[in-house]
Amino acid sequence: MTVTRSGEPYREITVSAVVLGVVTGALMTAAFVYIGLKLGFGLSGSSVAAILGFALLRGVGRGVLRIRGAGSIVENNINQTIASGINTASSGVVFTFPALLLLGDQLAGELELWPILLAATAGSFMGVVVIIPLRKQMIEIERLRFPSGIAVATILRSPGAGAQKAIYLGVGFAIALILTLLTSFELLPGTLPIGAWVQSALGVSSHGAGALALMGTALSLSMANVGAGLLSGRGGLPFALGGVFAWWIVGPIVVQLGWAPPVGGDELVGAVYGTMLRPTGIGILIGGALAGVIAAFPAIRGAFQSLSAASKLARQGGGQAEELSPRVLATGVVLAFAALLAVATTDARTDAGTIDWGLAILVAVAGTLWLGLAGLIVAQATGATDISPLSGLALIAVTLMLALSGGNVLLAVTIGVAVCIATNQCGDMMTDLKTGHLIGGVPRRQQLVQMCVAWIGPAIAIGTTMLLWSSGPGGSGGFGPESAACVERTAECLPAPQAGVLQAMIESVLAGDAPLDKYAAGAVIGGGLALFPIGGLGVLVGLAMYLPFDITLGYGIGCLAHIGLDKLKGKRFIGDVVVPIAAGLIVGEALTSLTLTLVRLVGGGQ
């Protein structure tokens, strides 16, 4: 908390903000683990926490408890930083850990809980510390947009933003609310199959290159997606063009050359996307991110130097630097390595049952390096588009670990848990820092509070998963497609779809079907894209190939609308009108989806 010249403190890190953030984050983590096992998707909690913060910290604190200055903008920012920092572990755990429980007897070793908890906690801390040197690079130098960060900042700033901006925020919220309700109750399709309509109108065959270009072209009615594009503007355009490149150039040529399976319609779209575009996109993402780090090396080195200089100056002057020092990063990396090594020693065993130290060290080194690189990729992708390629990066982690360990699934998935949590944590921390930048929060304080609570999310997420697993007959088998509830088709069925996806991935890798050729070729293309003088091109094009076209197209429409409005109306209009509407779209869809999901779960429906 800063003590001002008048002696009155400006409330930032306070007991009430920390307690509220921890409680909200813990509740959301448990709830989102359940939702993830039931429905197969994760949710973001930043906007929920920010709005709750207003109601409780500002409303109750100032209005009821008469605490002077309670619920300040920067205090509420700390609250949402903590809540989302805890909650972010839920999707990382749900995607990976349940797969181990479902695999059960197929695992070579015995499933122990502590290595998983240790790996998850290491990943969570690593996710926070990796961001230390990247904050300057991505937020200050590259000026990545982090659309959700802007949306949350818009909510936090709303008390002083004026009635007009509040109206625009409400308009965006209402549009998203209505469309989400309409699509949710199937009064409107979630995705408009524009290309299929054209194909049908023109009578084009469902086989061949033209059919792929048309049938792959669809528009998602996700308003959060359009909102993210509206906030990104020109910087996000390569992402939209990447989708065009994938679906209108590469895909049709591949079909024309006869390289795609001889099928038509949706089957053709699925085959080209699943076996060609998506894996190549993952490779491009990785290559683009790696080359991006090399290209940005002078700036990253500069960031390290300025961080060191600032912390040295602060030590000499007795003050506080605005950011954590590189020593924290170094300590975090060493601790993460030590934790992964400890995890590896439990799972990496020779046939005689002794620890295979060579393998354990190799796995710990590769795991730590991949944690850092995957975190960087997710932070860049989230910053440019608000979309995180979590499953693709987890797949690479598991593939890499299976290759290194000679098919040790337990070890591979345990490291996968750490990678998933670390990458989510990176994306969340960076988004929170963007919010902080816009409202005047001190980065060091945000990093510190998130680091202090980094262990809570993994513990609650793993605990909740175990609790649900042990609710089955005989104390196990509480979820999964083979669980008693799912077999009997009762309302308690938790199919754990993401774990099923990971299980299928593992089986595919073990069978030698991992598309390493696509990853490798994609990585070369990603490296080449990063050489072109447009920042982040490799990551954006890779992400576009990795995703279905309906998402990319909706985002692209938002980007084009931003560019057009900027030219016609100017920067001030973007700030005064477009930003609050876009923030309303993002927050409106998130809150409506969350409410609908909870209502359905309470009502017992799916």
Add this chain to the structure above:
Amino acid sequence: MRFVGLGLFLVGVGLAGVFAARPVTVDDADPMARVGAWADVAGVGFGIGAVLMLAGAIVARRERGASVSAGGLHLKDTDRAPALLRQIEEQLAAFPADPTREKDASKAILEEILDELVPRVLDRREALIAQMGLGAFGEMIGHFATMERNVARAWSALIDEAYGEIPGCIERAREGAARARADLEA
């Protein structure tokens, strides 16, 4: 010549992308066998695409460098960045000593900086990187971001009526703006 680099690059990316997506089937469960099989059938086409992509990227970088050193459009834009920073400094100097009495005027000054002047400086980002180099730009933008963050904090404090917080923020913002301008002028 302006679009030669872009053209080569796009053709290269297209060619490499198509050959990268070429499927292969192998009986061997060894993952490297898949890479070898793919290289046999798609390696040449992919290689040509990669070379074209690389050549295009190099030409595009040179074209961009030449346009900057020739004092084209980018440099003219860049020249305005120090002037914008001077405007920010002037606005901060004009910030009321007692914001409690002139809340609306104080808010208007901070919003003018955040919504008008900061985006105009950032519009010149790419030209500034080309002119200064990434390392020097990183140093300058660090000071600029300090200014930006402190102006935003002053705005938040003003809305929260934490008036005592504001003078320190304005002082730090002025220092940041002055340092950023000094870096630019150097």
